[in-house]
Amino acid sequence: MAGLYRIKILLLWAGIFGVADSEFLSSIQIRQTNPKELPANIEDNLHQLYPRCTNLTIDYICSGSGNNFKNLSELEPFTDYNCTGQIKENNDTIKNTTAIHVRVDCDxxxxxxxxxxxxxxxxxxxxxxxxxxxxxxxxxxxxxxxxxxxxxxxxxxxxxxxxxxxxxxxxxxxxxxxxxxxxxxxxxxxxxxxxxxxxxTGVGVPDDVGTLKPSFPEHNVIKVTCPTVKNFFGPKTIHIANLTYGGVIQRSQNNSKKCEFEFKDLSYSTYYVVEVVAFNGHFSSKTVSSKTVSTLYNDKAVIGFLVFFIICVVMVPVFYKIKIYMKKSRSSQ
The missing domain is CATH 2.60.40.10 (Immunoglobulins)
Structure with a gap:
C-alpha cells in the first residue's frame, strides 16, 4: 500500500511539472460545459487540474444521426450530437472523455x-x-x-x-x-x-353586373333591377345606371345599397338603353350590363280619346232627336 501511495505522489508531481500519465488521467473527473452558441466550444477544467501541463489538449469529435462525424466548428444548429473529447499529449491521443450531449438552437x-x-x-x-x-x-x-x-x-x-x-x-x-x-x-x-x-392587398376590379330585369310600373316609367354585386374589391360599393337614347345619356343614377333603379317621366313608346356598371371608387367592372327597353303607349291620352268618343257616340243621337223635336215644334206652329 505504501508503494502505491508513493507512485501516486510521483504522478501528482509529474502533473505539476508538465508530465501527464494516462492511468492517472482516467481517474480524473473532467467537467465539461455544454455550448450555447455557434461556432460551438466545449469548456473543460483540464488545465485547471494540470496548470503546468501545457502539452495536454482536448479535441472533440461529434456524431449525429447516421453516424456522421463532425468537428466542433462544423456543428449545425437545431441538431443533436454526442461529442467525445480526445485527450492528447503532444498531439498523441491518450484518453477519451465522457460523451456529452450537444444541441444549439439559434435564437x-x-x-x-x-x-x-x-x-x-x-x-x-x-x-x-x-x-x-x-x-x-x-x-x-x-x-x-x-x-x-x-x-x-x-x-x-x-x-x-x-x-x-x-x-x-x-x-x-x-x-x-x-x-x-x-x-x-x-x-x-x-x-x-x-x-x-x-x-x-390593393384595390382590384369589381365583379361584373348580372342580368338586368326591366319592369314598367307606369307606361312612361322604366324600373331596372339586377343581382347586387358581391365583390367590389375596393373602398366603395356603387352601382351606376345610365339611361341613353340615340347614344346620348339622358339620365344617371347611383345606388350604393343594391342594384335597383327607376326612371320616371319618360317619353311614351320610345326605345331606351339602360346600362349598369359596378364602381368601387377606383375601378369599374370590366363588362357593362345593358338592356334595350321601350316605354309603353300613352294610356292617359288613349283613355281621354275613348271617353270623348263614347261621349260623342252617346250624345249624337240625343242631339239628333232634339233637333227633330225642335223642327216638329216649329212646323206645328
Whole structure:
C-alpha cells in the first residue's frame, strides 16, 4: 500500500511539472460545459487540474444521426450530437472523455420586415439576426424560410439571402386583409421564431353586373333591377345606371345599397338603353350590363280619346232627336 501511495505522489508531481500519465488521467473527473452558441466550444477544467501541463489538449469529435462525424466548428444548429473529447499529449491521443450531449438552437429574430403589395400579391423582405449564432448565419445553407398568408394563399416564392430573405405570396384576393407569417426552417423543419405581419392587398376590379330585369310600373316609367354585386374589391360599393337614347345619356343614377333603379317621366313608346356598371371608387367592372327597353303607349291620352268618343257616340243621337223635336215644334206652329 505504501508503494502505491508513493507512485501516486510521483504522478501528482509529474502533473505539476508538465508530465501527464494516462492511468492517472482516467481517474480524473473532467467537467465539461455544454455550448450555447455557434461556432460551438466545449469548456473543460483540464488545465485547471494540470496548470503546468501545457502539452495536454482536448479535441472533440461529434456524431449525429447516421453516424456522421463532425468537428466542433462544423456543428449545425437545431441538431443533436454526442461529442467525445480526445485527450492528447503532444498531439498523441491518450484518453477519451465522457460523451456529452450537444444541441444549439439559434435564437433567430426576423427583423426590419418591409412590405409591398399589389392587388393579388404580397411581397416581404426581412433581415435575420441571432445573438448566439450571428457569426455562422451567412454559412447556414440549410436555413430557409416559408411565407404563409392567411386566410388563404396559393403560391409562394422564397429567395434566401445571407442575412435574411424575400418572398412573394401570389394568387390573393384584392382589397383583403391578410396576416402573413415568415417562418424560419432548418432542414425543412419549422424552427423558432416566426414573425407575423399584417398587410392589405390593393384595390382590384369589381365583379361584373348580372342580368338586368326591366319592369314598367307606369307606361312612361322604366324600373331596372339586377343581382347586387358581391365583390367590389375596393373602398366603395356603387352601382351606376345610365339611361341613353340615340347614344346620348339622358339620365344617371347611383345606388350604393343594391342594384335597383327607376326612371320616371319618360317619353311614351320610345326605345331606351339602360346600362349598369359596378364602381368601387377606383375601378369599374370590366363588362357593362345593358338592356334595350321601350316605354309603353300613352294610356292617359288613349283613355281621354275613348271617353270623348263614347261621349260623342252617346250624345249624337240625343242631339239628333232634339233637333227633330225642335223642327216638329216649329212646323206645328
Amino acid at each position: 433567430l429574430q426576423i427583423e426590419k420586415v418591409e412590405q409591398n403589395s399589389t392587388n393579388t400579391s404580397i411581397n416581404l423582405k426581412w433581415t435575420t439576426t441571432s445573438l448566439n449564432c450571428e457569426k455562422v448565419l451567412p454559412e447556414l445553407e440549410n436555413l430557409s424560410y416559408d411565407c404563409r398568408c392567411h386566410p388563404e394563399y396559393e403560391q409562394l416564392t422564397v429567395n434566401k439571402q445571407p442575412r435574411g430573405g424575400t418572398c412573394e405570396v401570389s394568387g390573393l384576393t384584392p382589397f383583403t386583409d391578410y396576416t402573413c407569417t415568415v417562418q424560419p426552417t432548418y432542414n425543412n423543419k419549422d424552427v423558432p421564431q416566426p414573425t407575423e405581419v399584417k398587410q392589405k
